[in-house]
Amino acid sequence: MHAYTTSRIEAQSRSPQPNPPETFHPALLQPLNFFPAGAGIYAQGEKAGVFYQVEFGAVRIYRLLADGRRQISAFHLAGETFGFEGGATHHFFAEAINATGIRVFRIAAGADMSHQLLPLALKGLTRAQEHLLVLGRQNAIERVAAFLVDMAERQGGLRKIELPMSRMDIGDYLGLTIETVSRVFTRLKKKGVIRLISLRSIEIAKHDALQNMSE
Template identity: 40%
Template sequence: MSTFDIKSVGRLADAKPRPDGAESPCSACSVRHMTVCAPLNPLELSEFSSITNKTSIGAGSPIFDEGEPAEHVFNVTEGLIKVYKLLPDGRRQVTGFLIAGDFLGLANEETYAYCAETVTPAKLCRFSRKKLEGMLQRYPQVERQLLSLASHELAAAQEQMLLLGRKTAKEKIASFLLRLSARYDKRGLSANPLHLPMSRNDIGDYLGLTTETVSRTFTQLKTDGVIRLLPHSMVELSDLDALEEIAEGL
């Protein structure tokens, strides 16, 4: 399978340099302050946009698969994406859920180390890896921003190890809801109630729980008055203090 399924995402226009002084379309991006483009001034951003392809992709569509050539990297500007690895025995480990402002596709090797798939309809900025590397030589501040993003990824991975290894099912679900709420809030999205479009199976594969345990735990939190399950995959965090105490194992 190719990195992008043309039937899914439509034809991508070739990037073209913008006229001098022309305002970059990236300047209107609501999450630009969180992306790799954040350190650039308007003139630099205009040049940077010449290597950018913007695309939309439907829900449940692959972005890339593990083992494919790592030819592109992506800024997520809208929607929710899950990243996961397939284990030798056929099981799946979801390693993260990416939302607007997150960076996708960093690879140390020549191939992607994981799979990425949309959960909801999504919008992304796609960069050629080779062209981006050329830009990094011209704009070291972007390279520093990439290093910062990679450091945040490492910190998130360490938190995930703690979540998987030391917490009960109830503590895992509470921690997951609080962390996702905080990430939404940082991006100016609704943090409470929060949108939870991923399936219970996806959440289970992320937290190391069975689908049944995830569903049972949500029901228990609802019965206890800690959360409310609303229409359209929305979840209200009704008692934040109680949820925080559960997450901390108190």
């Protein structure tokens, strides 16, 4: 794990959370670790800690094929937890997308955290299985619509949402190329469903239409 600094960093206020972030026993609390954009948090094959919580910023979880193809299995925003593993080692890579603050929670010797981790694992499992439907059976527009609806929900259901990740990250999350992602954004814009305020900031003009497109 590449911790660029372990000193305490002033955390900026979190974006509104539809599901309030989990809180854990203070004795387990670790200082905030800071990761600059693109920094690895852990790598496939590394020994697994227990779990991580995003304080601010955003994280991508991904896996690679030998020829470089990449599948991002999840994004994690402020307040969300990730990184728990079944075995002793990580099966995926985790990287900071932007400047990101992470808290690492470790098991106190002998403590049984399964009671706290199980709901997190089950939530992640449901999320992953729902994403399987998107990747396996939805077309490009449906995929992007589902992604935007999900991001909007996780940012409190506001009209204006921030996309902390690049088009390439979005493509690798949705199983599309950046060109297709870009074209779908343009199509949604022409239909008046979304407005592109800037590259990483969009406004959802017709939430119902977007919801319908995601099926």
